Amino acid sequence: MLSRPHPKPARSGRPRSAEADEAILEATRASLVDLGWSKLTMGDVATRAGVAKTTLYRRWAGKNELVVDAVAVLFDELEMPDLGSLAADVEAVVLQFAALLDRPETRTALMAVVAESTRDEALRARIRDSIVNRQKRLVLQGRRRAQERGELPVEPDEATADLTADLIFDVIAGAVVHRTLVSAEPVDADWARRFTLLLLAGLGAAAGQPVRQKPAGSV
Amino acid sequence: MLSRPHPKPARSGRPRSAEADEAILEATRASLVDLGWSKLTMGDVATRAGVAKTTLYRRWAGKNELVVDAVAVLFDELEMPDLGSLAADVEAVVLQFAALLDRPETRTALMAVVAESTRDEALRARIRDSIVNRQKRLVLQGRRRAQERGELPVEPDEATADLTADLIFDVIAGAVVHRTLVSAEPVDADWARRFTLLLLAGLGAAAGQPVRQKPAGSV
Amino acid sequence: MLSRPHPKPARSGRPRSAEADEAILEATRASLVDLGWSKLTMGDVATRAGVAKTTLYRRWAGKNELVVDAVAVLFDELEMPDLGSLAADVEAVVLQFAALLDRPETRTALMAVVAESTRDEALRARIRDSIVNRQKRLVLQGRRRAQERGELPVEPDEATADLTADLIFDVIAGAVVHRTLVSAEPVDADWARRFTLLLLAGLGAAAGQPVRQKPAGSV
Amino acid sequence: MLSRPHPKPARSGRPRSAEADEAILEATRASLVDLGWSKLTMGDVATRAGVAKTTLYRRWAGKNELVVDAVAVLFDELEMPDLGSLAADVEAVVLQFAALLDRPETRTALMAVVAESTRDEALRARIRDSIVNRQKRLVLQGRRRAQERGELPVEPDEATADLTADLIFDVIAGAVVHRTLVSAEPVDADWARRFTLLLLAGLGAAAGQPVRQKPAGSV
DNA sequence: CCATAAACGAGACGGTACGTCGGGTCTTTTG
């Protein structure tokens, strides 16, 4: 869970409504779907959530922060399946990610908040914490599983291993995002297959030894 | 040059000021640097350019279109050098691209207009024409040169070759953008080297035969 | 006329709409009638006038100034009739004034802006210029006419005459306002007669010699 | 004291704090001094009084009622002195009243609540009970004393006597208020003398016989 | 060389959303 810091002390006075929080995030996603990022307004979200504007501003500093939180949870849907081979797993995740970016609430919101974050360090940190870094788990999980299968060697130098994981993450996420949102071409099974092939071959070489390829689909 | 179609000699009446065009684009870039995408206003651009708002709207439909045009020209600075090996060439372009994305007028503008374009097909087309596709030349040029050097085979099937070029483009552009703007980690020489290694190894395997690697720096 | 200073130079750019001015003042009066001072909002006035809120604020600093201007013109309706005797004239004006203060747009507005003006010197000046001093004419006119009839002596000392005129004005206006708005009792013909009797008798004595009373109604 | 109906000992539970009542009224007056009527807020009063907003609303229906109660007590300070002549007594009361209207907590509050009361009969009644009618005692007391001194005849018709008292009250209160708050000229000893002269001369004539004038200052 | 016609600067216009503030109500914990 995200757990923005509702600190705890829960002192005195009426406590903040927990239902309101969820209603607002849900309303935000709905508004993103209907209007898109640039036409989404705080007032509209408040109305949809059945909440006063002040209640929004009591909890979030502005549109950016609100949308990040509203969208972040969607990225938790991503799951690394266990399909028996690294290639199959990567392909599956790539397709999941592309499907996620095809949803109207994510496609516009993600790029927009990233754009805003280039001028707002706090926002960048929030995005990194809530969305980006949270998904690196997928890379790490995939690697561990591949190592258990013997598809990937256990790298002795942990620092290098981390660097590689970061690189892999940027390549996967970047390529899928670019294909989907910039080139505006579909990420279909074929593209996923070709991309995965490129990645895993490169990964093997970069790691000094080729991945012992089990083609996707085999067990 | 971009040459949006100032269609023709325009029979009578006062002709549009050519200076104004350039002053506006320059003012737009300056405003982007100072204020960033979201705080840039048409009024501010007009003031900086010493021009009335009307003049802006006579030429551009809105903020999005204006910014695309203002920024597009910057991407033409990218050049595929000839450093003697594909690896060196790719590394160099990656570093150039990263440097470009480090400039304040591009970092915020690019993502923002991409975000807007997800709801505006005309804008998406403008971006693709003015920015994205225009840079695919780099991939094609790099490949041709590598083929001339014998580093890459000449692919018989042109359709497949195009698909691969697109893939390479998405991977390079996507990874650099993601690293720079999302992960917000520097694209330094080391990262460029590791990324290039991954890419070229993957490329060789994906094309069915490994790239005959001439390491960067060698001649 | 009021002639707030639309300075004149009428330089460049689109000129301010003269119709809008009148529509706004009219809408303000209508809103005063319907809602009263405290519930009148700038937004409501704008809507009624078919005008944007910004247009209001471009012309008036706020609710106070707007209402003063909207109401001021109503006070110009007051007219000193010539009924043949000072007493009759005063009675008539008193009844006119009371009738004016019975109109919903004046009864609440006048006291409210006076209340505001106790903390705002500029507003006080505006009220004085637009409403109060403008009506002193009635006192002066009444005196001149009474002097022409021989009901009042021509006072030799002009300074004293002015002081007396001010005093008379405060007494008349104050008594009618207090009766109407504070005591909330009607100013009917009887009250007007008794008040006028008091005033004119006092005036004669204060001026050192009694007014040569022609009773109201006689010619 | 005003004694709004704190109905009774309140059988069970925590009793209402009596200190709170006075603290709130005092805080209200302080806030009036600092901020004036229009900027006074319930929240500010509560803070100053060290009390929760709820406590205010438990005791008063709103800002208007609170301010009336807070200010009403100040008007009880007015006292008809016994200076030996009606003229002297009236002059003294006029100056007292003017001094009261010079205090910032009264000058803005009085007009403001009167303005509000034009649309709120209950408020008007509260003002009349708490402030206005309560001060008619001064007129009655002055008249009685003047009658005892033989300055004024004892009027046989009680109804007419009451009408005259009301008229006198409106004239005195109205003139002083108008002079002070609308004309914004000082009520100094000279003005008080001239006003009193006018009033008493008028009063004598209106009552059918002149006041047997003992000039102020004589015994 | 003068008329036409478009572009220009200035700035007012009708709108929409902003983020804040105050009013009054409600729901907690504390005394």
Added chain:
DNA sequence: CAAAAGACCCGACGTACCGTCTCGTTTATGG
């Protein structure tokens, strides 16, 4: 059970930009 605390809904505030619309003025060309 009242009181303090503070969250809540509501509605108005005054401001900022949007994109459009007059204006009066300038600057090319074409009759």
